[in-house]
Amino acid sequence: MSLAKRIIPCLDVANGRVVKGVQFVDIRDAGDPVEVARRYDAEGADEITFLDITATSDDRDTIIHVVEQVAEQVFIPLTVGGGVRSVDDVRRLLNAGADKVAINSAAIFRPEFVKEAADKVGSQCIVVAIDAKRVSAEGEANKWEIFTHGGRKPTGIDAVEWAIKMVAFGAGEILLTSMDRDGTKIGFDLDLTRAITDAVNVPVIASGGVGNLDHLAEGVIKGHADAVLAASIFHFAEYSVGEAKQHMASCGIEVRL
Amino acid sequence: MSLIAVVDYGMGNLRSVSKAIEHVAKNSDRVIVSSNPADINNADHVVFPGQGAARDCMHELQARKLDAVVLKAAAEKPFLGICMGMQILLTHSEENQGVECLDLYPGNVRRFKDNMHDSEDLKLKVPHMGWNRVRWTQEHRLLENIAQDSRFYFVHSYFAEPSDSSLIAARSDYGIDFACALAKDNVMAVQFHPEKSAADGLQLLKNFCHWNGQP
Structure with missing residues (x-):
């Protein structure tokens, strides 16, 4: 086996700036997206994900300019998500320089959108982002549901079934976030990660809960994730991407060094 | 000065390819993205990228009357195929229930099997997505300053x-x-994306910009 497991730093971008909210409050400014992306690239990031959390649609064009600027200077894969609602949105982001576009709530409102987008641009460009929360009580069989609105609104959709359906509709990759763990820094929901990863035949990126480097390694070893995503541990320079890779390698995980 | 043309046939975003080449080309070089046969005929170096399905790629190439232009370039000047721009140089692809391709090189394009597993019995997902080792089996000028088995x-x-x-x-x-x-x-044709492969990818593109077409 020689395909490396990927480490993906994630940047939340609002109005053209990198921000990191802790539990969606206390949004701290973490810098210029081009500068931050360049730093991650230099540290050896395998890919970079941008999530546009700009609240109003008036400012949607800002992310396009950010992607254009980053793509001129950073030559690794870029994924962009947040507010992607139409095939036109997908095309504009790809034309700006994104390699993959992540679709989240728009897929829940109208699953056929994923099919249309994959038909137009190819599955390899379409990531479906899944925000899941555990709904089974302790002692019960594991069950997770898809939530929207930052984890506040349940949809009644089973997460594993949803992942299988999205792959059938053309998703080329799944970005899986545990809404129970997001922002907690206590580690991935490994049961969730493994349940989804083992259920589908496309790569799965684990997200939500990373607080230290062991968490990243667990995501791969115990969660079977193909890639691991983290935001805050890299933003405030608690760890560099290079340190994360060294740690994963020391755990026996194949990474690009 | 050398004119480097990236062939645009409507399949996927070519901005990343052209920006990466601009990043490593000599100041005197000019990089253009074009679907105009005259531009490609006039170019000194031709890059043939591609993304998406084989049938669409062939259809778009033919609709723009670029198939013969691409084959002519591949016969005459430094030529770099990337991803689909490698696959459709062969005779036939089994994608989309079978597609006849450019047939520059006899051979087939096949899909990875769905039930592959690694040595630890974990599933190998399709698409093959990410950073993998490349083991060069030929000496080539485009490999200057690129280590064997780099990703x-x-x-x-x-x-x-x-x-x-x-x-x-x-x-x-x-x-x-x-x-x-x-x-x-x-001709050099690669399945991976040098324009997305950080330093080693940029080095390969740089070597291509400097290449005179001699193997």
């Missing part, structure tokens, strides 16, 4: 199987040992 970024579900194995310039391993680069005379 390049891949994203694909199909791979090339040329009838003439002497065309194979590099191999990679994903469930099977597959050809990830082909080279002959003035």
Whole structure:
């Protein structure tokens, strides 16, 4: 086996700036997206994900300019998500320089959108982002549901079934976030990660809960994730991407060094 | 000064390819993205990228009357095929229930099997997506300053199987040992994306910009 497991730093971008909210409050400014992306690239990031959390649609064009600027200077894969609602949105982001576009709530409102987008641009460009929360009580069989609105609104959709359906509709990759763990820094929901990863035949990126480097390694070893995503541990320079890779390698995980 | 043309036939975003080449080209070089046959005929170097399905690629090439132009470039000048721009140089692809391709090199394009597992019995997902090792099996000028077994970024579900194995310039391993680069005379074609492969990818593109087409 020689395909490396990927480490993906994630940047939340609002109005053209990198921000990191802790539990969606206390949004701290973490810098210029081009500068931050360049730093991650230099540290050896395998890919970079941008999530546009700009609240109003008036400012949607800002992310396009950010992607254009980053793509001129950073030559690794870029994924962009947040507010992607139409095939036109997908095309504009790809034309700006994104390699993959992540679709989240728009897929829940109208699953056929994923099919249309994959038909137009190819599955390899379409990531479906899944925000899941555990709904089974302790002692019960594991069950997770898809939530929207930052984890506040349940949809009644089973997460594993949803992942299988999205792959059938053309998703080329799944970005899986545990809404129970997001922002907690206590580690991935490994049961969730493994349940989804083992259920589908496309790569799965684990997200939500990373607080230290062991968490990243667990995501791969115990969660079977193909890639691991983290935001805050890299933003405030608690760890560099290079340190994360060294740690994963020391755990026996194949990474690009 | 040299004119480097990136062939635009409506398949995927070519901005990343052109920006990466601009990043490494000499100041005197000019990089254009064009679907105009005259531009491609006039270019000194031709880059033939591609993304998406084989049938769409062939259809768009033919609709723009670029198939013959691309073959002419591949016969005459330094030529770099990337991803689908490698696959459709072969005779036939099994994608989309079978597509006749450009037939520059006899051979087929096949899909990775769905039930592949690694040595630890974990599933190998399709597409093959991420950074894999590239083992060069030929000496080549485009490999200057690129280490053996360095990693390049891949994203694909199909791979090339040329009838003439002497065309194979590099191999990679994903469930099977597959050809990830082909080279002959003035042509190099790679399955991975040099424009997304950080320093080693940029080095390969730089070497291409400086290449005179001699193997």
